[in-house]
Amino acid sequence: MKIRNFNKRAYEGTEYSPSLSPLDTLHKPYDNMRIRIMHAGIWCALLALLATLSFLEIIHGETYRELAEQNxxxxxxxxxxxxxxxxxxxxxxxxxxxxxxxxxxxxxxxxxxxxxxxxxxxxxxxxxxxxxxxxxxxxxxxxxxxxxxxxxxxxxxxxxxxxxxxxxxxxxxxxxxxxxxxxxxxxxxxxxxxxxxxxxxxxxxxxxxxxxxxxxxxxxxxxxxxxxxxxxxxxxxxxxxxxxxxxxxxxxxxxxxxxxxLSIDLSLQEMLTARIEEEMQKRGVKRAAGIAMDPRNGEILALISLPAFDNNLFTTSFSQEKFQQIISDENSPLFNRAIAGEYPPGSTFKIIVGSAALEEGVTDERFSVLSTGGIRVGEWFFPDWLPGGHGTTDIRRAIAWSVNTYFYTIGGGVPNREGLGIDRIVSYAKKFNLGVKTGVDLTGEGRGFLPTKEWKFAAKNERWYLGDTYHASIGQGDILATPLQIALYTIFFANGGVLYRPHIVKKERVIIDKNFISTHNVDVIREGLRDTVRYGSARSLEIPGIEPAGKTGTAEFSKDKKPHGWFTGFAPFNNPEIVITVLMEESGGSEAAAPIARDFFNWYFTRSKKLEVRN
The missing domain is CATH 3.90.1310.10 (Penicillin-binding protein 2a (Domain 2))
Structure with a gap:
């Protein structure tokens, strides 16, 4: 049945609806709710865009500007x-x-x-x-x-x-x-x-x-x-x-x-290097060090560590193959023995023990010891280096001939006579800047080592024995020093009692310490060092007109290897102007080091005379 004026499309959900005007028919399906939702969506989108732009400009604007600018x-x-x-x-x-x-x-x-x-x-x-x-x-x-x-x-x-x-x-x-x-x-x-x-x-x-x-x-x-x-x-x-x-x-x-x-004297560096290399080749020595210093201010005039290396390897011409050769070399060419190598100082240490004993009243310049070849303590025998000994020996002669018995006596003591003991030996060694860095202006410096009773018990679970003190008294046992440290305490006796900080760049001299040994006692040690060259263990160094002074040293460190050879000294005896310290590793003894010092002194003062004539 057809109903007049009926429009079925006007409404949904109703079976019948009266016909609406055309305007109402077009308007009603999109009215109110849908329009509001559409408007709300548009506004939300606009607000979101505005918020994003504000965020980028205000919060990260500077960052993006920097990125754009960086581009x-x-x-x-x-x-x-x-x-x-x-x-x-x-x-x-x-x-x-x-x-x-x-x-x-x-x-x-x-x-x-x-x-x-x-x-x-x-x-x-x-x-x-x-x-x-x-x-x-x-x-x-x-x-x-x-x-x-x-x-x-x-x-x-x-x-x-x-x-x-x-x-x-x-x-x-x-x-x-x-x-x-x-x-x-x-x-x-x-x-x-x-x-x-x-x-x-x-x-x-x-x-x-x-x-x-x-x-x-x-x-x-x-x-x-x-x-x-x-x-x-x-x-x-x-x-x-x-x-x-x-x-x-x-x-x-x-x-x-x-x-x-730098304070380095180039010609002196060249001469000392060449002379050490010559002696190394002659004696089959693989490793050595040498230092020359001015005792008046602590300047290092030459510093040698052998073998050495070509430092251009690390800049212009780096080769992995050559680098591997260097670091695998058992003689360690990169290692600076002169300032970082730590060795038993041997008999060069006796001048520290002697000056300490004089200062502490343990000995004096008149006290003598009868050297008959060594000292026996129970089942242990501590020898002199010369079989049969050196006879009656005072401190000057003990230094000149490096008489172990004398230093056993003043260092460790004997029945009815007290020695320094390890505590005082270490105390004075520290005054001479052993066991600590000297402060030289080079990287990689070693400290050396000074053993104590407490250290031995902690490290070895052993108590300290008299024999340990005897060994320390002659620069053996666990005492270690660098060649630079030995040159430094040589300077002290050369200049009469001032310990200068060693330096390799020209600058104002710096005093580490001074006058901790009396002038008289310093003079006694100095005279012993002069006697070493005049008639003692380094008499081959006697050069007319120069008057060198010094101390030889043979440092044992292994039963299976040769001992190291030392010489340290200065010249001239009055008003010294040069100190030299030479170490020849595993060379057999001081006879490998002393000839280098002799030729060095001869060359140095011959050159000085030529310069005086020229000027």
Whole structure:
């Protein structure tokens, strides 16, 4: 049945509905609720967009501006020339050779979708596989603006040839820098040290460094790193989308590092090195050290440690093969024996024991001991080095002939006569700067070692015996000293009682201590040292017109190996101007060291006379 004026589409959910006007029919299905929901959605979208824009602008606006600016403007470092190191006469001992470092900015490579493999492959074709390239390829995996080192130590010619090649590579550029060269190589390697590439921990500790930098790793180069390295400059540049410079916006020049003047006498260093090497070859000795110092101020005039190494290995011509040869060498060429080697001082230590005994009243210049070949304590026998002994011996003769019996007596004591004992021996040894670093301005210095009763019990679970004190009294047992420490206490007796801090850079002298041994007692020891050369164990050193003084030493350290040989002394006896200390490892004794000192004194004072005539 059809109903008039019925419109079935007007309403849903009702069976019948009266017909509506056309306007109502169009309007009603979209009214109110749907319109409100639509409006609310639009407003929410607008508010969300506004909030996002506000967040980006207010909260992260600065960050995104910096990123955008970084994409367009870069600040590059300008490397300062490193300070020059000079010998005492002004001879330059290092060279700053201009070079290039090849770097790449990872962001520019990725932004231009350029294959890293292409860059590395082309560089390997030109330079071969190197550690720089291998490490650089790994670091390029980061999406970073920080430049990565691809190749260091590029010569000027190599850098120029690379310019047209890298022009096609986004983000790859050359940085001007300087490479350290060492023309004197092995002669000064243990003094000057070397520079090499910084490590990650260097950059963590000091914000001065970046991956392309080198820093002093040993010797003077390391000790005076902050003075030598200078101040970096900067160049602010605008780059294009390829990461290449368009223009310079601003620039500050780098400041060259400070120059340093050493106390090292180059000709003296050359002479003493050559003479030690000659004696080593003659006697089949593999390791040795020598030091020459000015007793008037503590300046180190020569410092030798053999074998040595070519310090250029770590800068211009690094070879993994050569490096492996050096570190696997059983004679340890990298080890600076002169300041870090710790050895039994042998009879050179007797001058400390003698001065301590004089100062403590344990002995005096008139007290004598009958040396018959040694001292027996129960089942143990402590010998003199000369079978049958040296007869009646006072302190001067005991020093001159290095008579063990005398020092057993004043050091450890005998029945009815008290000795110093280990506590006082150690106390005086500390006054002479043993058991601690001297403070020399070189890296890697050793402390030596002074044994005590407490140490022996803790380390060996043994009590201290009289025999231990006897051994210590003649510089044996567990006492250890560096060649520099022995040279230092020789200086004390040479100059009459002042202990200067040893130094290798020209500077004001520094007194560690002085006058802790009376002038009279110092003079007694000095006279014993002069007698050593006049008629004692080093009489081969007697040179007319020079009057050297000194002490020989033979230091046993192993039943299966030869003892070390020592000589330490000064000249002239009155108004000394030079001290020399020589160590010949496993040489058999002092007879290997004393001839070197004799020839050194002869050469030194012959040269001095020539200079006086010339002036």
């Amino acid at each position: 367009r403007i870069r600040v590059k470092e300008k490397i300062p020339p490193r300070g020059i190191i000079y010998a005492s006469d002004g001879t330059p001992l290092v060279v700053n050779a201009p070079e290039f470092t090849l770097l790449a900015t990872p962001f520019d490579i990725y932004a231009n979708n350029f294959p890293i493999e292409t860059i590395i492959a082309k560089l390997e074709e030109r330079f071969g596989k190197t550690d720089d390239l291998t490490e650089g390829a790994k670091r390029l995996a980061s999406y970073s603006y920080v430049p990565i080192v691809l190749k260091k130590n590029l010569s000027y010619e190599e850098g120029i040839k690379l310019v047209p090649v890298i022009a096609e590579w986004p983000g790859v550029f050359l940085q001007e820098s300087f490479n350290r060269e060492y023309p004197y190589k092995n002669l000064l390697a243990h003094i000057i040290g070397y520079t090499s590439a910084v490590k990650k921990e260097d950059m963590t500790r000091d914000s001065f460094y970046s991956f392309s930098d080198a820093r002093g790793q040993n010797g003077v180069e390391a000790w005076y790193e902050k003075e030598l390295r200078g101040v970096k400059g900067t160049r602010e540049v605008q780059v294009n989308a390829f990461g290449k410079e368009d223009r310079i916006i601003s620039e500050t020049d780098p400041k060259k590092g400070e120059d340093i003047l």
